[in-house]
Amino acid sequence: MIRIESVTKRYPDGTVAVDRLSLEIPDRAITVLVGPSGCGKTTTLRMINRMVEPTEGSILLDGTDIRQQPVNTLRRSMGYVIQNAGLFQHRTILDNIATVPRLLGWSKQKSRAKAAELMERVGLDAALAKRYPYQLSGGQQQRVGVARALAADPPVLLMDEPFSAVDPVVRKGLQDELLRIQDELGKTIVFVTHDIDEAIKLGTMVAVLRTGGRLAQFAPPAELLSAPADSFVEDFLGADRGIRRLSFFPSAGLELQTAPIVAIDADAGLLASRADAPYLLVTDPDGRPLGWSEPDRLTAGAVDRAQLLDHGRPFVPGKDSLRTALDGAVLSPTGWAVAMDDEGHAVGVVSQQTIAEAIRAAHSRAARGRAEDAGDAERGQAADGTDAEPAGAEGGTEAAQGRAEDGGDAAQGRADGGAAQGRAEDGGGAAQGRAEDGAEAERGQVADGADAEPGGAEGGTEAAQGRGADGGDAAQGGSVDGVDLKAAQ
Amino acid sequence: MNGFFDLPSDLQHSYLGLVGLHAREGLLPVLVALLVALPVAQLCVRFRWVYPPVLGVTTVLYSIPSLAFFVVLIDYFGQSETTVMIPLAVYSLVVLVPGIVDGVRSVPQETLAAAQAMGFGPVRRYLQVQLPIAAPAIIAGLRVAVVSSLSLVSVGMLIGNQGALGNMLNDATTYHRPALAVNSVLTTALLGILADALLVLVRRLLTPWMPRKGATR
Numbered sequence: 190m191i192r193i194e195s196v197t198k199r200y201p202d203g204t205v206a207v208d209r210l211s212l213e214i215p216d217r218a219i220t221v222l223v224g225p226s227g228c229g230k231t232t233t234l235r236m237i238n239r240m241v242e243p244t245e246g247s248i249l250l251d252g253t254d255i256r257q258q259p260v261n262t263l264r265r266s267m268g269y270v271i272q273n274a275g276l277f278q279h280r281t282i283l284d285n286i287a288t289v290p291r292l293l294g295w296s297k298q299k300s301r302a303k304a305a306e307l308m309e310r311v312g313l314d315a316a317l318a319k320r321y322p323y324q325l326s327g328g329q330q331q332r333v334g335v336a337r338a339l340a341a342d343p344p345v346l347l348m349d350e351p352f353s354a355v356d357p358v359v360r361k362g363l364q365d366e367l368l369r370i371q372d373e374l375g376k377t378i379v380f381v382t383h384d385i386d387e388a389i390k391l392g393t394m395v396a397v398l399r400t401g402g403r404l405a406q407f408a409p410p411a412e413l414l415s416a417p418a419d420s421f422v423e424d425f426l427g428a429d430r431g432i433r434r435l436s437f438f439p440s441a442g443l444e445l446q447t448a449p450i451v452a453i454d455a456d457a458g459l460l461a462s463r464a465d466a467p468y469l470l471v472t473d474p475d476g477r478p479l480g481w482s483e484p485d486r487l488t489a490g491a492v493d494r495a496q497l498l499d500h501g502r503p504f505v506p507g508k509d510s511l512r513t514a515l516d517g518a519v520l521s522p523t524g525w526a527v528a529m530d531d532e533g534h535a536v537g538v539v540s541q542q543t544i545a546e547a548i549r550a551a552h553s554r555a556a557r558g559r560a561e562d563a564g565d566a567e568r569g570q571a572a573d574g575t576d577a578e579p580a581g582a583e584g585g586t587e588a589a590q591g592r593a594e595d596g597g598d599a600a601q602g603r604a605d606g607g608a609a610q611g612r613a614e615d616g617g618g619a620a621q622g623r624a625e626d627g628a629e630a631e632r633g634q635v636a637d638g639a640d641a642e643p644g645g646a647e648g649g650t651e652a653a654q655g656r657g658a659d660g661g662d663a664a665q666g667g668s669v670d671g672v673d674l675k676a677a678q
Numbered sequence: 679m680n681g682f683f684d685l686p687s688d689l690q691h692s693y694l695g696l697v698g699l700h701a702r703e704g705l706l707p708v709l710v711a712l713l714v715a716l717p718v719a720q721l722c723v724r725f726r727w728v729y730p731p732v733l734g735v736t737t738v739l740y741s742i743p744s745l746a747f748f749v750v751l752i753d754y755f756g757q758s759e760t761t762v763m764i765p766l767a768v769y770s771l772v773v774l775v776p777g778i779v780d781g782v783r784s785v786p787q788e789t790l791a792a793a794q795a796m797g798f799g800p801v802r803r804y805l806q807v808q809l810p811i812a813a814p815a816i817i818a819g820l821r822v823a824v825v826s827s828l829s830l831v832s833v834g835m836l837i838g839n840q841g842a843l844g845n846m847l848n849d850a851t852t853y854h855r856p857a858l859a860v861n862s863v864l865t866t867a868l869l870g871i872l873a874d875a876l877l878v879l880v881r882r883l884l885t886p887w888m889p890r891k892g893a894t895r
Contacts (some may be wrong), residue, residue, distance in 0.1 A: 240794055240894055259838060265797035269796060273786075273788050275788035275789050276792070277789060278789070279811050279813075289797070322887070323887065323889045334792075
């Protein structure tokens with residue numbers, strides 16, 4: 190484990206890049222340092238392999254101060270990947286990857302054999318071995334950079350914005366590849382990025398740093414999204430963190446309906462029996478989804494494929510998240526998402542409303558989980574979550590959260606309550622649910638949630654959170670969060 | 679007896695002998711200059727403040743005419759090859775130092791950071807990363823230095839026939855043999871072109887990693 194203990198980096202001109210930062214970086218997991226420019230994330234990373242020496246504080250690697258061993262020995266035991274790869278342009282790809290093994294005194298033959306093995310692992314064609322860096326694309330170069338960092342099989346991998354200079358499609362590929370490699374190798378990875386989405390996608394733990402090099406929050410990504418520590422973290426996460434948080438909820442428990450699915454060769458009797466559904470999903474004879482149709486537009490034996498409405502993007506229950514399912518439902522003209530198995534056969538359909546219920550259930554499960562954790566905290570008490578009842582609404586979602594946590598030596602209780610009020614307005618077909626939250630929570634007090642009732646609105650999505658945070662000696666209570674989400678259908 | 683390559687006996691050399699002498703007088707100073715320029719340039723890269731004064735001094739030296747140099751140096755080294763070669767070495771230095779400094783500085787920051795992060799010490803980093811990557815810039819400097827040095831050797835004629843092929847120019851007027859002058863000029867030019875071509879070849883061999891013309895990243 191890497192322990193960063195109250196580390197400060199102050200430059201001679203007085204600039205403070207990192208300010209009393211303490212972090213415990215877990216083994217065999219990806220820890221992401223994320224923050225805006227000037228938050229000291231790269232400086233922190235570089236202090237781990239001593240490319241930058243801290244002014245105060247110390248960094249321990251498995252309990253030993255990193256200054257105990259020769260600097261180059263330390264560096265050779267940590268793989269390092271940087272933006273634009275930083276390849277040696279005068280060496281072949283194979284020799285680039287073999288660099289650290291050669292430095293460690295391996296024979297040329299052994300180093301190259303290892304390099305060839307790594308090329309395969311990071312998905313590089315063996316034919317590239319004798320090429321030079323200028324002959325590779327940016328994405329390929331970055332793969333070489335990763336392979337080079339892994340060559341001597343170091344337990345620790347430091348990655349400094351490795352994927353930020355490549356285009357989004359390539360970046361996504363590289364991120365997936367990194368997660369795959371990490372599954373196989375289980376390195377202790379410290380990853381620096383300014384991209385919060387990347388942080389949430391890759392991180393087991395995410396440390397959000399603020400300008401001036403102070404730690405704003407250190408938490409798993411799901412917790413970051415559900416309970417940002419303060420308004421800075423919340424702003425940094427962006428507007429749609431509620432939606433993004435759904436990525437962490439599985440779609441496995443969704444109740445699928447199979448009745449509205451008919452094959453294209455269904456007979457008139459079957460079609461008639463399903464006529465009460467608002468829409469039917471038409472599949473080909475093998476069960477692959479083709480599109481939606483209103484029941485009365487279907488004639489047995491003469492279904493016109495061109496007339497069918499697009500079925501949107503299907504999700505795979507158990508594999509995809511609730512976010513994917515909701516996305517499918519939102520994209521579908523009927524408001525229903527299509528579930529399919531790995532082979533692409535439709536296994537059911539699910540409405541936005543059902544997804545919304547699943548989201549509520551997931552939220553309250555998460556809130557309960559945290560409340561149980563909080564039982565250990567001396568002064569922490571659980572808060573109630575709040576349910577909203579979107580009466581007559583299709584797809585009204587509302588989340589209120591309670592949370593108590595135990596932080597460090599000082600027991601810290603945090604009670605979150607959501608007091609939500611719903612007001613629904615009909616304006617030109619667009620329904621809006623609005624919740625205002627004025628929850629005051631004092632130290633160790635339960636904050637009650639109220640009910641929100643966006644009546645008569647179709648598609649009012651609303652998330653409200655109230656939080657009373659208690660940190661250290663000072664009791665603080667009463668932050669007001671109001672999130673408006675407009676869902677127009 | 680008066681063929682194109684027959685030289686008057688006062689030159690004390692055969693044609694090929696003069697060519698060899700010329701090459702030596704022209705190339706040796708460049709070699710010495712290179713050996714001096716490498717550490718000087720490294721100092722300039724390492725300590726940024728060293729570079730401007732070094733550049734200033736070498737530029738002033740460059741502005742001294744070779745004849746003036748000779749006059750001073752004759753006091754110490756007499757009318758010798760050394761007297762001819764010292765100014766040539768100084769001039770080469772002026773061309774080489776900025777070339778090497780720029781070359782070493784052109785090594786991308788992330789390449790240096792990567793080298794440092796992988797555990798290269800300063801010496802290893804210089805020899806295995808900076809110098810090879812600076813090679814094209816160094817060779818570009820060498821090409822200029824070599825060609826100008828080879829052409830300047832001829833001035834040595836003025837201090838007691840130490841100008842190798844340049845000595846033929848003097849004989850051309852003395853013996854009314856313009857062919858000697860033509861021969862001198864052509865041979866000097868040819869020598870320069872050959873040396874230059876050789877350096878281009880060396881660069882090609884040393885830098886297979888350079889993008890060729892037309893190649894895309």
